[in-house]
Amino acid sequence: MNSTLVINKLTTFVSSSSAAARKLADPVWRFLTFSLADDAIYPARALCATIEKDAMSVAYGTRILSKTTIKGARDYPFEEGKYPQPDVFASSLSLAINDFGAGKAGITLSIPKAWAVIKTAEFPLAVKENLSSVVAYELDRITPFSSDDAFFDFRVVDEKEDKLVLLVIAAKADMVRPYIEALSEKGIGVGRISVNISGIETVFRFADKKAESIFLEIRKDSYEGALFMNGLIGGAFSGSFGSADDTSKLNTLAKEIGPLADTLKINEKPAVLNLILRDKNHVLKEMLKSGLPCTVRILNETAMNIRVPGYTNELPYAAVGGVLESIWPKANSLNLLDKGVHERAKPPLALTALLALSIVVMWILYLIAPLKIEEKRLQEIDHQISIRKDEIKKVEALKKEIDAIQADISTINDFKHGRPMALNILKELTTILPKSTWLSRLRITETTVELEGYAASASGLLSKLEASSYFKKAEFASPTFRDVRMNSDRFNIKMEIEGFTKTNQEKKAGENDEE
DSSP states (O other): OHHHHHHHHHHHHHHHHHHHHHHHHHHHHHHHTOOTTOTTTOOEEEEEEEEOSSEEEEEEEEEETTEEEEEEEEEEEOSTTSOOOHHHHHHHHHHHHHHHTOTTSEEEEEEOGGGEEEEEEEEEGGGGGGHHHHHHHHHHHHSSSOGGGEEEEEEEEEEOSSEEEEEEEEEEHHHHHHHHHHHHHTTOOEEEEEEHHHHHHHHHHHHOSOOOEEEEEEOSSEEEEEEEETTEEEEEEEEEOSOSOHHHHHHHHHHHHHHHHHHHHHTTOOOEEEEEEOSOOHHHHHHHHHHSSSEEEEGGGSOOSOOOTTOOSSOOHHHHHHHHHHHOTTOOOOOGGGTTOOOOOOOOOHHHHHHHHHHHHHHHHHHHHHHHHHHHHHHHHHHHHHHTHHHHHHHHHHHHHHHHHHHHHHHHHHHHHHSOOHHHHHHHHHHHSOTTOEEEEEEEOSSEEEEEEEESOSHHHHHHHHHSSSEEEEEESSOOEEETTTTEEEEEEEEEETTOOHHHHHHHHHHHHHO
């Protein structure tokens, strides 16, 4: 008996200790995993455009430090009873973006409930880890569409012992894609696709914390609605009136709404119907108030707890809801553009990252400190150099003058030693030529000398020239002849300068090139 009492006390102590430890650890873990991109502090901007019969509604909102605000809304009327054409829709949305200055806002496209299928489906608990792939594979069983030709998304509604209950929303891609392509041509990228019913549910939950209710929107020849419970679409319906008779319309709506009202009553929730009456039929309105098994609240006549600056028309519920789905942290909305692919968000270790960043900063400072010291030393050296810059410039100028003079000297020496001076050749010719010889023309090149003139005997000149140490290969360049008037031989002699033939000149040029 005593042992049983001890075990019970230990069990109670461990249980209470575990609860206290969890209570203490939860805020610590939330702090360690807090992200700087968390919705509580990260700003966001969103714009939603709804595709509706007769019109398009656009709403724009922002979130700053978790405060969500609707900045404005616009309505753009179109042809009665028809959805807007994609190109006209894109042009109107482009105009709205310019009006709001929302060029960098995330764009949500809200489509009619009539274009979408909303279903609940059950799957074995074993597929939980691969739920996205399983839903995509089974989509044609759940809805009329396959995963290849549909935009879709899902959310887990309930998790039982061996089953998962999913809410699946799908829309045929061929209905939506023309609008996306038309917007793309205008440079507008769609980031989310939502269904108007989903946006309206978000509006009710945002404005009224007790959002369990039935929603109904009635147009002249059609209707659509849904049951909202626990932040989800518990059931959705839509259709057309077969008759214009008000009694027939009431009977049709009662069949749709009756089961939904019973569901609320079973869950001990008040059966409230939020009604938007687009058809201004006062007789039908009174018949609905008295003929439906629930309390009817006319939204056209009731102000919601949402303020839209500068907007005087009835609140565009679907457009405002689409904005809230994008920026309200508690929206928990579906995005049909994701096609069921849900990335698991890894908890960011903000504190760990902060500590790691501190270590990195300290390490960088440790590395930078010596560099800063050396940088100061270099600055001091640069300062000293700048002080002596004028002296350095003078030295460099003198060095350049010395180099130029040395180059001139080298050029003169090369010219002097490269070939005999013309003056020396003239002196040699004056020495060896007889006094009775005079020259009428003298041409000195790098390798040859050409003489033209008169001599008493021209033939004797060749031997004298060959005997000189300056010349060789002396020969007549043209025949000599006797000038009777001058009483002398006229000659034209060509000879090479000794030691400076053309071959030697080419050899010398090659040596200079090699140098």
